[in-house]
Amino acid sequence: MKLKRLSIGYRTLKTAVGVILAISLAQLLQLEFFVSAGILTILCIQPTKKRSIRAALSRFIASLIAIGYAFVFLEGIAYHPAVVGLMILLFIPVLVSLRLADGFVSSSVIVFHIYSAGNLTGSLFLNEILLMVVGFGTALLVNMYMPSIEKKLDDYRYQIEVLYAKILHEMAVYLKDGKSDWDGKELMETEELLGKAKALAYQDVENHVTRLENKYYRYFDMRQDQFEIIERILPKISTLPVLVKHAQLIADFLNDLADHVHAGNTAYHYLDKLEVVKKEFSLLPLPKSHKEFQSMAALYQVIEELDSYLEIKQSYRGFTNKKTAEE
Structure with a gap:
């Protein structure tokens, strides 16, 4: 069987560069879960500038809503897998109704950080906000370059x-x-x-x-x-x-x-x-x-x-x- 020729496109290259920059910056800022900044960047690298901006905005809003849900369910009930499942069960329809369904994965990353920490403190809240700013911001930065067509x-x-x-x-x-x-x-x-x-x-x-x-x-x-x-x-x-x-x-x-x-x-x-x-x-x-x-x-x-x-x-x-x- 003949293998396809290996090729690296602009989007692949930008994704790799974005991940390096995001993780490096998050680590430099001494953020908890700094590797996740790379994941957030990957989720926001899109084929076009406008789509990248829309992706960053929708994921940022979805993540803020997720933090609110985490506070109500995890802090209000318990840090337990069943509670996380219940929260997701109620969280997804809200994202769909708000047309923010694309932000589910990135918001889940934030929720799991809170679950892992076992306590939603002010410093953890700030940490997650900075992770989003670094991850989404890096994606927007590297996606500003688009080759002329x-x-x-x-x-x-x-x-x-x-x-x-x-x-x-x-x-x-x-x-x-x-x-x-x-x-x-x-x-x-x-x-x-x-x-x-x-x-x-x-x-x-x-x-x-x-x-x-x-x-x-x-x-x-x-x-x-x-x-x-x-x-x-x-x-x-x-x-x-x-x-x-x-x-x-x-x-x-x-x-x-x-x-x-x-x-x-x-x-x-x-x-x-x-x-x-x-x-x-x-x-x-x-x-x-x-x-x-x-x-x-x-x-x-x-x-x-x-x-x-x-x-x-x-x-x-x-x-x-x-x-x-x-x-």
Whole structure:
């Protein structure tokens, strides 16, 4: 059996560094149970900055609640395993109702410290607070560094634009020739790529604490909406009863559009061109058969869908594309 290649990611490296710093600092401060500072750090190292902050905050609050429960149950009843079990039985539903369930493990660490000490004194309370500050604080500190993923996002953007251009060209080929040997694999590739790109863009949003949105996420979201329109257009084109002259107009427009797929926003230019196509469409001869009428009706629906496709792009503010010149 072939073993997977050993690799150490940023998160793994940051976790190791965080544990070293947390335990060292807790030991330097001569805290009881100083090793637990490393455990608290591990629990707060998250894939993004915002998630790390939320994790630290929820775990800190959950631990404070746990200390209150420990005081009521352990000090009020007895330091006994059955009492700890009863306390946990009542503690978990409270955390769930407060949406702090992720803080259960870290708060349990604090409770077991109190149980081990056998007495909740003021000095032990301060010790546990400092352990949380050191453990959670160290996790936040090491998680402030996140490698830039903009290059990967730019690559996804460029790949999606190439796929869109290919799809639009193939649609034009079918409208011109009435047939095509295209296997449509770009459709599946686009759907998969959009999913990956949006997930990565959302991660980038989560890595900027004060930023509420992300230009890449908006871009991929816009392309997702356009892709849904493309999926609606394709059946209309591929099931035309007969080819009519009107199809050539739309084919030429699609080829032009495909040659200028990019991240900037010049959709207004193509909306104007589409208006010209509509006028020329209306000037062509009326249908002579029912099949021609069906084809013309389907093509007019394609024009309406293309109008929506461009409206979506026009509502997007866009940003400078480094790899392509001009949609």
